[in-house]
Amino acid sequence: MTALLDARGVVKRFGGLTAVDGVDISVGPGELVGLIGPNGSGKTTLFDCLSRISAIDSGSISFDGVDITRHRPHQVARLGLARTFQLIRVYRELTVSENMELSIQWRRVGTARLFGRTDAATRRRVESLLEFLLLSGLRHERAGALSGGQRRLLEIGMALMSEPKLMLLDEATSGVNPTLVAEIADRLREVNANGVAILLVEHNVGFVAELCHRVVVLDRGAKLAEGTPRQIMEDPAVIEAYFGAEGE
Amino acid sequence: MKSTTSGKPVFIARRGGPRLRLVLVRVSVGLLVALAVLPTLPGVGDSALFTLTLMLTSVAVAVNWNLTGGFTGYVDFGHAAWFGIGAYTTAMLMSLQTNGPQIGWPAPPAMILGAVVAGAVAAAIGRATMRLKGPYFSIAMLGTFVAVREIVRVSGGLTGGGVGLTLPPYLNRPLFYYIQLALVAGLVAFTWWLRGTRFGAALVAIREDEVGAEMRGINTTRLKVIVFSFAGFSTGLFGGLWAYQNTFVDPDIAFVELRTVDAVMGTMLGGLGTVAGPVVGTVALFWLRELLWANLLDYHLIAQGVLLIVIVLFLPRGLVGIVDPRGASVTGLWRRWIGRGARENEPGKEP
């Protein structure tokens, strides 16, 4: 199987601290993979490395057959890798529609076309995605005025706007009320059914077990285990590191 | 990656509702017509037009500064460098001499080339410095400004060094007034239009969250450099116009820190990151100087410093923000001084 995303030996250090220590991770086309681990195990840092926001100290990353180890984030996005953030990043002073319109697949838009107004096709796409994410009533609101859960959805919508091949979702359910969590799970399944691969970082282990085909466990920057949700739940090392560390 | 919460100033970006917008458009058109017929009125002589022309120059510099400082949130503390480069290029071309006859360029192409040179230098420097964030960028630009002035000073053969260059005096005040009025009107209309395009929205996105914008496929560096060079080009053009009207340039009057300070002050006073802000703020600043500070003599810079603190702390959305329902209120101001409370309007802060 040729992996869509393939990272080998990723190392990231902050001063004396090694946050990610030689992790291999791969995601196949259309796969739905969960990434879990205790607090501070390096999940978000790994995401930052994969999406090229952080430079890595060693290792290599390829996406869709292209070596992206030295790419800039916008170049990665243009290859079809989208992500959301643990601390939500929407453009708070822009409206919901503007947020969405700015998250199109820029590969097809030259700088010159930036100076036009948004075309009808994009607007229709924004409409249908907002509909899909239950946000259509809020399209003229400032993103800063939305609730935390609504902003999560908006971020997912922005990721979907870019017609991604792979979405990296960082804590897509944190701060979201439980009824909305189920909605999000439904939406993600639907997206995944349409062929978009998803790699998600989650605290909510139940959510991961229910949704994912495969789960990767990180602990202290290194890969601890990998397998189906069932295998992982039964792995004693995982129980020790993860649930032990959670203190519950 | 918590660094995104820093370096992002306070803004009002959303344009008001349709009715307010209509009012603004009508007011702007009315004002433009009034300014256009002004020279034909009795009692309005060359010196009144000259005053207005100087004010238009400041307005233009503030509008250009706002493109990077307000829209993208990159505060350029060296913006006056582009003004000086435009002024000097124009002066150098117009006063070109050989041993034989005068071969100075006529003014229009000299000024246009001056603007192009300013834009090109801005593009080259911006490519390097716009990779720096927040305060690093600001101070790197201040350093650039000082360095450019020193380079002009020590390149005596080309620039006349500290002695400067003189230009043939051609002082048709109404002509310059109309040229600058048209350019400023065009520039403001252009900013207004630009803010409505995806490019404009993308600039605001850079200010709001540059990492996010980059991650969503926007080539932020390119956009920043484009808008930065345009601002340099446009300010350079007004520098050239100024040089021609002033009839001479030397490093200390072409490269003046106060021009940047005025642009920052005017924009902050009017409303950072808004289309109308720099215009309203700069006019208000001129007006304040003329009416109030003329009597304060040396104290007026102290007053100006106090005013800047007051604006930054209490009126972060500027005068334009007052018209905006979400802007500052008296109680809001009080809460702001007392403690937290009124900070929810600041971007980059999770509630």
Place this chain on the structure above:
Amino acid sequence: MKPGKWVRIRLVVALVTVATLILGLAACGADEEAPATPDQAASGASFAGTVRIGAALSETGKFAVEGRDSREGYDTWVRWVNEEYGGIEIEGRRYAAEVIYYDDESDADTAANLVQKLIDEDQVDFLLGPYSSSLTTGASAIAEANNVIMVEGNGTSDTMFERGFRNLFLVATIASDYTKSTIEALAARGARTAVIAYEDTSFPTAVASGARRHLEANGIEVLAMETYPKDIQDASAIMTKFRDLDPDIFVGGGHYNDAVLFVNAAKELGFAPDGMLITVGPSNPKLIDELGEDLDGVLGPTQWESVMAYEGPYFGSASDYAAYYESLWGEPPVYQAASATAAALALHLAIESAGTTDTDTVREALYALEADTFYGPLSFDERGVNTSKPMGTVQVQDGRIRVVAPGEAAVADLVYPRAGAGGGGKASAAERVAQMLINGIALGGMYTLLVLGFSIIWGVMGVINFAHGEFVMIGAYMAWLANDVWGVDPFLTVPLVFLVMMLVGFGTQRLLVNRVIDRPHLVSLLVMFAVAIILQNIMKVAFSADFRRADTVLDGVWQVAGEVTVPVTRFWILVVALVVAGGLTLFLSRSRLGKSIRAAAQNRETARIVGIDVAKVYAVTFAICIGITGVAGALVSPVLAVQPFQGPPLTLKAFAITAMAGLGSVRGALGGAMVLGLVEAGLAVYIPQIGTNLAVVASFVLLVVALVVRPQGLFKGLRPVDATAA
């Protein structure tokens, strides 16, 4: 609130805004007050009318003092012509003179604007010049374009007389001839070699290129010509270079303040040429007050002195004029005032001989004018320049200003070589390298002391103190005041300055910095920027913009080997810097408070959780850092010029060093300061002519290059440098 109401409120606000804007425009555009009518001006006397003359002069800004002198000069003529002389005589009828003034704020745009206004709205018949070449150049172009005659005495740069203007006349000696009489006198006394240093602005450049011409014409070899930038605070690099060339005479200067720098640096470095000619300053008694006996023997050109033997039918002799002037204004006239009076007088004489106020006729009369006056002979060449009046030379002798040249005006003999001159010889290449290293390390020690407070504040609380240089400036003024009033040595003021500045720092932190610490960077940057502007101008109002210097007993140089010297004051500053740096390192690593400070810098939240009162730690840190910064100011007060605007370059240097060397890193600050000091010293010594200019920009270039090449910073500090945008 209902939306409808909001729209109404907004409409009202918008309309009010527009109304005020239009009113504002009208106020800018229209003339507020009608000028006095001729009848009013002439009331009480039997004048047939009024000759209206306009002038833009600086009442505020950097030329405020000279602007006031010029105005008193013009007003002296007005009082004299209306009250003593009986009015300007035109075809047998007497006309009153009236001068309309506006304040140009020392700003070229404003001056141009006001001259336009005088011509256009006040419809003056003639113009008198503003103060300074840079303002006159722009103003004269407007006069030329409107065909209005401008006579002036205080804008002497050559360039404005090379434009072919027909309406600009200068009564004073043109800049390029400023040094002529002095150089001729020195050549006659056997001077053979010279060096020149000049500020790279319009007027000093014209003076210096003229000096070079006159030197060469008199067979004196020019060994070196150096420029320096306008805001220079320290001339020691240039003086070291000159000392190693061992010239007979030194020619230097630009403005009054530079004289302070040159005399200081020469003394500090043991540079004592036989003749020292400083173009502006020695004729001003204020300089003797400031520099005392260090100024003895220094030569300076002067446009005019009241002791000169000039005389004419108007105002009588030079001393008669001075007496009349003093009776009006209560102080003796400086030459700027005399030049202004002479300009007005030249215009007056031309109008009388023309018998009309018609521009073309008066212009012909000006070209034809030949007159002897209290100011010297007046006659204009085809450029409009008065070439018949020679420049005078003064020498400070025993604390008094004596005219020593030209012969017909001299009251004392030229002392050459000056007392205490001589010693030293040409330096060898090895000696120059050694000297450069010593200068660089001494400069580095100074920068270390200047940067520490800034670096730690940035490292600990993430605040860029844009007013850092202003706190240095306040410390320097405190030391200068103590020195000037009570004669206390700056080194002894350190404890007091430290305590007072700690209080200042504590107050600033509590009142302002604390409120902006959680806000975006721009907010704190702008607030501190505003604080800087406020402090600068408060000090300017209080102490004027004149350069000051404090005296210390730890001055002079130690001769180490051959021509190599160690500047004593700087050596002790270096010692203090090392002590402070060592103490800070120990304090931060060992003491409880120091550990709290480091913890708060690493992670504010964690520090809070473990029970550290972060707000208090910040306030104390700020207080200590401002204390150190004030001490730095006090110690450099004998070395750098003390003046209200000394801060910004220091802030920028502190920023450059900190950003390169790591935020809050004491060792980094020391290393970065040494690198910068050595680079600046090297550039100043080894780049001919423009080395000092390059040294000024070196820190910025280093900064921009370092940041762009390595945005994550070169060294580790309390807080990582991270300048990457995205």
